[in-house]
Amino acid sequence: MSIDMRQFHQTFFEESFEGLDIMETELLNLDVGATDIDVINTIFRAAHSIKGGSGTFGFNNVAEFTHVAETLLDEMRDGTRAVTQNAVSILLKSVDIIRGMLTALRDDGEMDAAQVAEVKAELDALLGSDSIETDHSSNETAGAAATSSGWKIKFTPHAEMLRTGNDPVRMLRALAELGELDVKADISKLPGFSELNPEDSFLSWDLTLSGEISEADVREVFEWVDDECDLDITALAAEAKAVSTESPASNTEHTAEPAGTDKAPATRSAKTAKAGETTSIRVDIDKVDEIINLVGELVITQSMLGQMGSDFEETQVIDTNKLEKLREGLGQLERNTRELQESVMRIRMLPISFVFSRMPRLIHDLSSKLDKKVDLVISGEQTELDKTVMEKIGDPMVHLVRNALDHGLESPEQRVAAGKPETGTVNLNAYHQGGNIVIEISDDGAGLNRKKIQTKAIERGVIGPDDHLSDEMIQDMIFHPGFSTADQVSDVSGRGVGMDVVRKNIKALGGNVEVKSEEGIGSQFTIRLPLTLAILDGQLVRVGDDTYVFPLISIIESIQVKTEQVNAVAGKAELYKLRNEYIPIIRAHRVFGMPEENKDLAGRLMVVVEGDGHRAGVIVDDLLAQQQVVIKSLETNYRRIEGLSGATILGDGTVALILDIAGLISMFREGNYDSPPPSPKKPDVSAVNSEAA
């Protein structure tokens, strides 16, 4: 029976990473001193699954390492070891190591062996130092029968055991590692070849295991198949007579068998396909049911419309009554379609707790490193957002939280001096607002130091020495590359790289980040992101003969141009006076390199847009419908085009291009569009034609 084990690897890795996340979260929940048995059990179970799984797949280094960590957890569970800060941090380190090893295995990478050995030594030291005697006693209390000079085991798998993916051979091998193993197979139940169902197990084994082994260890081997086999374990002393009579004869014959069925190592050594590339998603069954229901309704609507169609065909008469029904049917179809679309989109939505759950660990590590006392308050962790967005928002958030700890919060002494509680607070909050998700990261620390920023701003020539620093400028400064007010560059932060990257990443997702800060009271970063990257609310406009899509989010208003408000600058650039503000006029035709029939601006439509903090008025020929559009990439088959964020397919099947407003404005500012499109660089190609003939 050779099953390709690789097909399970992906699942194993996913489950293991989930298990590691659970371990991490729960370890952080573990109160030092008080032993919460439920929490420890949860951690233990997660570790145990990882150990079991990695053993099954032959990732022995992971299994071995996890085993040591598990031993430590086991002692905590039995109450023979106190939950100390030291133990928790070593366990957290172990989680990192296991994660590293699994990642390396998944990506065919290398794990730093020295690092593994170091943490393992720490674990061993902890286990060895103060618990040799307790360790022993714990085993004694746990395994009632304690150790014996050997065990006689009657192992009878149920017929269906193989189907659950368990392999008796693996267990036999595990037993053989514990001590000297004698295997005798009972083949009496084996049916004739014609009746043999290859997926059933018919064998049972009489095993004799000799050596100083505890019953618990023996039982552990069978832990996974406890309810799938009949197991009878008796101490060898009592059975001594029976063993001596039957074992020698059958010994050789059946020890050979495990080797024969030994197919797992071969597949195991085969190179794992790069699993990291495929990503999968776990979906709440309710969401799937909802979709199935909707599809059901859709089918009903479809048959109803079909029926109507053939009705029309037969009678050849269209009476208003039927037309009404048809309209109704189409209305229903539209409703179904929209609901189905929403449900399908919801599949990709995951609660933001996936990102938030990384933070307690970060705070835990950082607060001890920085000697600060921090409480993390998380709210709105059930707020859902798109998986792709989620994956990309993790790093910027880590950065912001790290900044809050390093720059924001003061040391306990400073806080007390400032009349604040010794322990600082970092708040994480998320909620939906319109079609956006808003994530807030706030702290009650010192806030941004206006004076320092001002000094820097003057230094950099952003403002004059006497200018007032507006909030806007502060934002501009802290998100500027290379800007830092940290007095000391630490390994946590202060190099001035980061905030610009944070902003860039968030912008790339179509969102924005703002900061509000009050000196001495704290600061708050607000990230606003679209819920999904796949669908966009768009305003269709006509420019020349073509339809373009403006993202609705970047449109402020649409107005008719009044000539008296238009001002020319240097005879070339045009500005529009919109209330108290002058905004540049972008003629879409020019940017898109299209002939403009009507050069006069009077009465033309102007869409006022904002992108990247700059406003502009874009002259278009017509405003068409507003609708949701599905974003398609131009890069898939072609390349990125400046000023465009993608394309979409309209109801009539034609392609419309989606504008990237920020890109368009920067193109306009740089005057890029003025340069003629690059002509084919190699005119000599034409000669192929004549020469080749």
Next chain:
Amino acid sequence: MENEILIGADADPDAEQYLTFILADEEYGVDILRVQEIKGWDSVTPIPNTPGYIKGVINLRGTIVPIIDLRQRFSMDKVEYGPMTVVIVLKIESNDRDRIMGIVVDAVSDVYDVSGEEMKPAPDFGNVVNVEFVKGLATVSEKMLIILDIDHLLSGDELAATDGLAG
């Protein structure tokens, strides 16, 4: 059954099939395995600020596919698109990934078997002709075919120069 065997025995195992098309009275060939489909010319959505030979993009069953005018790519004279004008949708491999593109040609011609030895490397035209897009020349029934290297053809400078931007 017998027939198939005969055909199998007859055919040159090294021969590859090429779809040929006409461009300004010349016959050009592309590896038929790269051809996804052939469709009539239909209107496209132009993309601003791209070289003139990029006619625009079309919706090919939900995928956005760029369309290239091969005459313009080769800097030949433009002609009006007529009823014979077709778009050959090709799969090209550039920068380690597949892309789908369409090329506009005057007309589709035929399918030929060309064996390895029939294919002659393109002569060095010196500076007069850029052989970058030419994989080789082949003579089939006294006619000369220009076999195109389509990966190179479409990725030549346009994509290579801009992939950096996109990436």
